[in-house]
Amino acid sequence: MQLLTVGSVAFDAIQTPFGKSDKIIGGAGTYITLAASFFNQNQGLVSVVGEDFPSKTLQIMKSRGIDITGIQIPKGGKTFFWSGRYHNDMNSRDTLTTELNVLETFDPVVPEHFKNAPFLMLGNLSPDVQRKVVHQMDQRPALIAMDTMNFWMDIAMEELHQTLKVVDLLIINDEEARQLSHQYSLKTAAAKIMELGPKSLIIKKGEHGALLFHEGSMFAAPAFPLDEVFDPTGAGDSFAGGFMGYLSCCGDLSFNSLKIALIAGSAVASFCVEKFGTQRLEEIAIEDIHERMSVLHQLTHFELSAYGAV
Amino acid sequence: MQLLTVGSVAFDAIQTPFGKSDKIIGGAGTYITLAASFFNQNQGLVSVVGEDFPSKTLQIMKSRGIDITGIQIPKGGKTFFWSGRYHNDMNSRDTLTTELNVLETFDPVVPEHFKNAPFLMLGNLSPDVQRKVVHQMDQRPALIAMDTMNFWMDIAMEELHQTLKVVDLLIINDEEARQLSHQYSLKTAAAKIMELGPKSLIIKKGEHGALLFHEGSMFAAPAFPLDEVFDPTGAGDSFAGGFMGYLSCCGDLSFNSLKIALIAGSAVASFCVEKFGTQRLEEIAIEDIHERMSVLHQLTHFELSAYGAV
Numbered sequence: 195m196q197l198l199t200v201g202s203v204a205f206d207a208i209q210t211p212f213g214k215s216d217k218i219i220g221g222a223g224t225y226i227t228l229a230a231s232f233f234n235q236n237q238g239l240v241s242v243v244g245e246d247f248p249s250k251t252l253q254i255m256k257s258r259g260i261d262i263t264g265i266q267i268p269k270g271g272k273t274f275f276w277s278g279r280y281h282n283d284m285n286s287r288d289t290l291t292t293e294l295n296v297l298e299t300f301d302p303v304v305p306e307h308f309k310n311a312p313f314l315m316l317g318n319l320s321p322d323v324q325r326k327v328v329h330q331m332d333q334r335p336a337l338i339a340m341d342t343m344n345f346w347m348d349i350a351m352e353e354l355h356q357t358l359k360v361v362d363l364l365i366i367n368d369e370e371a372r373q374l375s376h377q378y379s380l381k382t383a384a385a386k387i388m389e390l391g392p393k394s395l396i397i398k399k400g401e402h403g404a405l406l407f408h409e410g411s412m413f414a415a416p417a418f419p420l421d422e423v424f425d426p427t428g429a430g431d432s433f434a435g436g437f438m439g440y441l442s443c444c445g446d447l448s449f450n451s452l453k454i455a456l457i458a459g460s461a462v463a464s465f466c467v468e469k470f471g472t473q474r475l476e477e478i479a480i481e482d483i484h485e486r487m488s489v490l491h492q493l494t495h496f497e498l499s500a501y502g503a504v
Numbered sequence: 505m506q507l508l509t510v511g512s513v514a515f516d517a518i519q520t521p522f523g524k525s526d527k528i529i530g531g532a533g534t535y536i537t538l539a540a541s542f543f544n545q546n547q548g549l550v551s552v553v554g555e556d557f558p559s560k561t562l563q564i565m566k567s568r569g570i571d572i573t574g575i576q577i578p579k580g581g582k583t584f585f586w587s588g589r590y591h592n593d594m595n596s597r598d599t600l601t602t603e604l605n606v607l608e609t610f611d612p613v614v615p616e617h618f619k620n621a622p623f624l625m626l627g628n629l630s631p632d633v634q635r636k637v638v639h640q641m642d643q644r645p646a647l648i649a650m651d652t653m654n655f656w657m658d659i660a661m662e663e664l665h666q667t668l669k670v671v672d673l674l675i676i677n678d679e680e681a682r683q684l685s686h687q688y689s690l691k692t693a694a695a696k697i698m699e700l701g702p703k704s705l706i707i708k709k710g711e712h713g714a715l716l717f718h719e720g721s722m723f724a725a726p727a728f729p730l731d732e733v734f735d736p737t738g739a740g741d742s743f744a745g746g747f748m749g750y751l752s753c754c755g756d757l758s759f760n761s762l763k764i765a766l767i768a769g770s771a772v773a774s775f776c777v778e779k780f781g782t783q784r785l786e787e788i789a790i791e792d793i794h795e796r797m798s799v800l801h802q803l804t805h806f807e808l809s810a811y812g813a814v
Contacts, residue, residue, distance in 0.1 A: 283688060378593060380711070381729045401690070402712035403724075414713075414803050416724040419691045453806040487808060493724050494804040496763040498797060 197442035198308045198335075199226050200240040200327045201317025201431070202297060203247070203265065207277035208470060210284070210425050218471040219251050221274065222317035222341065225428040227260045228472055229435025229462045230315075232480045233443040235259025238308040240327060242266040242300045244273035254476075264305045271296040284423050285400060304330040313442035315434065316340035321350055321357040328360050337447060339363040340392075341434055347373050358391040365396045365434050380405060381412075396437070396456065398430055406456050408449055415456040416493050418464030418486050425470045429463045432475065436462030436483070454487075461486035507752035508618045508645075509536050510550040510637045511627025511741070512607060513557070513575065517587035518780060520594070520735050528781040529561050531584065532627035532651065535738040537570045538782055539745025539772045540625075542790045543753040545569025548618040550637060552576040552610045554583035564786075574615045581606040594733050595710060614640040623752035625744065626650035631660055631667040638670050647757060649673040650702075651744055657683050668701040675744050677708045690715060691722075706747070706766065708740055716766050721759055725766040726803050728774030728796050735780045739773045742785065746772030746793070764797075771796035 201223025208215040223241045230237060238261040243252075245267060252262050272295040280287045302323055309332040316324040318341045328338060338361045346354050347370070358364065364387065368380060374390075375383035384395050384407040395407040401423075406413040437459035444451055461483045468474045511533025518525040533551045540547060548571040553562075555577060562572050582605040590597045612633055619642040626634040628651045638648060648671045656664050657680070668674065674697065678690060684700075685693035694705050694717040705717040711733075716723040747769035754761055771793045778784045 379730065379732055382731050399712065402709065405729075412729060412803060413806070414726040414729075416804075419715075419722060419724075420689065421692050422689055450806060454808065457806065457808070491806070491808050493722060494726075496723070496760060496767065496801070498764065498767070498801050 195234075195313060195442050195445050196236050196238065196308060196311035197230055197234050197313040197315065197438055198238045198240065198304065198311035199223055199230070199315040199317060199435075199438075200302050200319065200324065201226050201315070202274055202319065203239075203241045203243050204274040204276055206427060206471060207275075207291075208425055208427050209277075209279040209290075211280065211282050212424055213470075215425070215470040217275075219248075220276065220427060220471055222319075222431045224472060225431035225466065225475070226315055226317055226435035226438070227255065228258065228475045229432040229459075229466070230439030230442070231258040231260060232436070232462065232483055233439035233458065237261060238264055238305060238311065240264035240302045240304055242268065242271075242296045244271040244296050245269070247273045261305070261308070264303065264308065266296075266300075266303070268296055278427075280426065284426055287426075302327050302330075309333070312336040312445075313438060314338045315438045316357075316361065317431065317434075318343050321346055321353040325353075325357045325360060328357075337362050337441065339365060339434070339438060341365050341430070342370070344370050344373050355390060361392055363394040363396065364392040365398065365430075365437070367398045367400070367430065371395075371397045394452070398433060400426075400429075404433070404456055404460065406452060408452055411449055413449075413453050413456065415453070415460050416490055417460060418490060419493070420464060420467070423467045426467050427471065429467050432466035433459040433463040435459070457487050457490050458483065460490060505544075505623060505752050505755050506546050506548065506618060506621035507540055507544050507623040507625065507748055508548045508550065508614065508621035509533055509540070509625040509627060509745075509748075510612050510629065510634065511536050511625070512584055512629065513549075513551045513553050514584040514586055516737060516781060517585075517601075518735055518737050519587075519589040519600075521590065521592050522734055523780075525735070525780040527585075529558075530586065530737060530781055532629075532741045534782060535741035535776065535785075536625055536627055536745035536748070537565065538568065538785050539742040539769075539776070540749030540752070541568040541570060542746070542772065542793055543749035543768065547571065548574055548615060548621065550574035550612045550614055552578065552581075552606045554581040554606050555579065557583045571615070571618070574613065574618065576606075576610075576613070578606055588737075590736065594736050597736075612637050612640075619643070622646040622755075623748060624648045625748045626667075626671065627741065627744075628653050631656055631663040635663075635667045635670060638667075647672050647751065649675060649744070649748060651675050651740070652680070654680050654683050665700060671702055673704040673706065674702040675706045675708065675740075675747070677710070677740065681705075681707045704762070708743060710736075710739075714743070714766055714770065716762060718759055718762055723759075723763050723766065725763070725770050726800055727770060728800060729803070730774060730777070733777045736777050737781065739777050742776035743769040743773040745769070767797050767800050768793065770800060
C-alpha cells in the first residue's frame, strides 16, 4: 500500500569521537524513505531541496521505489544544511550550524496520485507544515504517524497540540516524552500524551530500545546490541521508516503487527548507526534486516511455561 | 536447595521527593534474603548487627525460612547505619551519613550446616570479606554470584579482581559495568568483564531492565512498568534476591532457567520500590510476583512467524 512521507532532505556534516564526515546526504525524509524502502517500494516523498542537490541521489531514491515528484527544487535555492558534533557518550550532541535555506519557506504540496495514500508519515518539521500535508489528503489515511522534537515544544507548543489532534501515532524519544507531558515516569507520560490525541505512542530510548503504547496495551522492544555506535545521525528516522515501511507493506494494524513493525524499525536503525549517514542503509539487503529481527526475537524470548508455578 | 547469602543488615534513613522515612530496617543481606524467601525457604544469612537491632526483625526473618545463626551480635556493638537523599529523577542519590559501626570489623563466619550450600550469594561488601566466605565453604557451590559497587572499584580494584576470579556470576549496574571495563558499549563491557573471571554477567539498567550475558548468549529483560518509583533503595538487592531465590529453588542452571530467574528478580524489585524500605516485600505474596512475571512476559512477547518473510 502507498506510504507518503513528508520530511527534510538535507546536507549534513557530522563529527563523532570516531571521525568526521564530509558534507553528506541527510535529512529525516531521506532516512525515513530509505529505511521504509526495504519493505515498501510504493512510496512518495514530499520535500524540498536546492539546485545544489545532486540529481544522482534523487535517481537512487527513484530506483528504490520512492516517487520524487513531490520534491520541490526552487530556482536558485540552496539545500538545508546541518552540522553537529556528538559527545563521547553519543547520547548528546551540539549543533554547530543550521542553514535552513529552502526549508525556511517550504510549502508542501502533495502530488495528486498520493492524495489517497493509506499510510502517512510526518517527519520532524514545523507542526504547521505537518498539518498542511494532512489537510491536502483527499481521504483520511488509515494511519497517520508523526515525529517531532523538543525544539517545537519550546517555540510552537500550541501548533504542536493542533497537529497531535489529527494524528494516530506519535513517535518521539524519552526526553521529548518527558518534556511534552511534564512527567518523569514514561508510563505516566504516555497516558498524558495520549490524552492530547494520538491513540498510539512510541517512545524511543536509544540503546535501551523502544516502548509502544496502544489501546491500553504496552510492548517493550529491545535495541539491537551493538559493539559500537559509530554515528547516531538518522537512527530515529530509520527506526520510524522501518516501522512505517513494514506496516504499510503488510497493511495490518493489529497489535502484533505493530510489535513486529517496532522490531523491524529497531533492526533497520541498528544498521544505520554503523557508518556515517545513509551509507550502511545503502549497502544492506532485506535479508540482513530479517536476520537482526530474528536476533531481537531470541534476545527477549523466554517461556514461563517451563516454570510450573506460573 | 540451600541458598547462603552474606550481606549487610542495617538501619537506613531515606529521603525521596515523596517523603522521608524513619530509621528503618535495610541492608543488602536483608533485601536479598527477604526477596529470595518467596521462592526458597531454605536460606542462611551471614551478617552482623549491633545490640541495638530489634530481635523482632530477626524473628520475622526466621519465620520466612531464613536461618540467622550466621548473624553475629557483638557485645556493645551498634548496627551499620546509612542515610541518603534521592534526587528528583530517582536515578542518583547523595549519601548523607555512613556509620559502619559493627560492619567495620566484620569477620564473616559460615555456620557448619551451610558449608555445603549449592548456592552462594555475595552481597555488596569489601571484596576481601566476600572472598573469606567463599574460602570457608567445604564444597565449591554450584553457583557463586556476587554484587559489588563503584566504591570498591575506586579503593580496592586489586582485591575486587581476586574475588571476580572465584565467582560464576557478577550482578552490577550499567554505570559500574562501564567503570569496571572502561567501555561505554555494554556489549563490549560485558566481554571485557567476563575475561576477569565470571562466566555469566547481569547488568542492571534500572527502569530499562537488565541484560544477561551467559556463555556467548544474551538476554534482555524488561523492567516492570510502574507509574511511579517511590523509593529505589534495595531495588538491586531485591532483584538479586529474587533471581537467586528462583534459581536455588528450581536448581536448574540452563539458559532458559536463568532467563526466568531474571524475570523473577525484575518482578520482585518492582514491588520493592513502591514503598519505603522492605515494607512492600513484607506485604506481598508469591501470587503477586507470579502475576507480574506474566505481565513481563506479555510486555516483550511477539511472534515473528506472523510475518511470512522471517
